[in-house]
Amino acid sequence: MGLSGVLVTFADELSETANRAALAFRDRVEADRWEGIEETAVSLSSAFLRFDPLCVAQKEITVRLSRLLDSEDWYAAALPSGRRRWRIPTVFGGPQAPQFDEVAELAGLSSDKAVAELTARPVRVMTIGFAPGLPYMGILPAHWDIPRQTALTPLVPASAVVLAVRQLIIFSTPTPTGWRHIGQTCFRGFRPETETPFVLRSGDEVSLVSVSAEKLNRLKADPKTNGGATCEPIP
């Protein structure tokens, strides 16, 4: 990509194993500290490397990458260590998340069942991107494969949880979007004024915890917490 980027794609479609491969592969490249590599990142199903073309030839990098690719089955690789599990209080439905009922219906579930499913199991932060600290989380079961709206919602508020194509996103800032607004948190994934500006990392897991609107309001008023989010290391 351009003069200084190489993309290693593990699948052309959304896939848990391709994301796993991308996370594990990027982690290995980072750990090996290749000369000339300036940064690495993951997307949903690819690992990306940026290098200095004045320092190392693209060809040299692609040869090394091919060798590393062949060295193990990345689709079955263990996820990187150092990941964390987050619990983020969320209000589902009601005036603060106006498209929740619509989405539950599109998924073929009652509202109660939909909340139960979305909170039952943690989702993986498959990648951080688009905007600072913005997590793409998934993969939700197939009945959550709800397409983006053709028309954009002009603005969903900061910390909104939106859903489309088996994925969840929590926005940091008010954003126009084609994804549907199903939940509301007061969690911010990007806090440039703090010591830890980027809160989540690719590979982390997130459990959305259903709370009442009153509870969320109390959390919102508490400056000592980031929307009541807690985290613990994944052993």
Place this chain on the structure above:
Amino acid sequence: MSPALIIHSAGPGVTVQDLGREGYLAQGLSRGGAADRLAVAEGAALLGQDASLAVLEMAGFGGVFEPDAPMRVALTGAPMRATVDGETLVWNASHTVMPGQHLSISTALKGVYGYLHVGGGIDTPMALGSRSAHLTAGIGAAVAAGDRLPVGKDRQDAGRTGMVLSGADRFRGGVVRVVPSAQTHLFPDAQRARFEATGFTRDARGNRQGVRLAHGAEPFAAEGQLSILSEVIVPGDIQMTGDGTPYVLLPECQTMGGYPRIGTVVPEDLPIVAQAAPGTILGFRFVTLESALQSHRQSHAQAASDMKKRLGPLVRDPRKIQDLLSFQLISGVISGMEPDE
């Protein structure tokens, strides 16, 4: 106390910029930094200082500025009408402004981004390793009337102003070089050929995130366009939006996107895109990675000596000043527009 630049008024798009912050792609933060990186290097050459120092970027319109101590300044990028207490200042040159004097910078005569550099650099606090405002990400804020921007310590041997830098006109569009990107192959040959043959008009919709390029031709589209998974974006990428219109991504772009990329503008030519004012005609030509790399290597190796060649004393002859204001392209200067060998 360190010197300061007092802002009496400022256009809506005046921000502190340096070369941006690299290394935050995995966190979703794009590089940001000056839209025209060449202009930052030009100002640094005029003032004999490091190109990492922060400057004021002025999108389309400047403002009224006053130093609180004698201050060396340089003006680069899109030429703008500039005066000190009513007297016209030559663009692409260095000057000294005294306390009590008002440096007034108005509309861009051509191009988009003008730059005001100060000796010692703008010394606002760093955030994540850079002084650049990244308004899309919520880092920093635009400069506004009443601000006092701290200025770093100028060189001991400073005092040398009245230098002018010739050439490097990148304000009139033209053909820019493009290398293939990860999705170029999804565009059929005929689409790519038509893309190269089309003249695009820089749309009114454009900012530090990117510029939209309008065209009268039928829409461009990649195969399987709608099912493409979001993928990493780098500045210079040309994404084909849903309506088949190209959009060239600039330093403050999002870091991931689902529109297919037909190619990537080479870094040396990106200032031409950033500096294309609405209505400017732009074209694209694919070059091989090898040829783009060769030119990248060459321009990197020769950057310092090229800049030195372009630097000369400012002759305060009114006829010359007229010439310089009209900003003639001096032959022999690499504009990034030459046909590729």
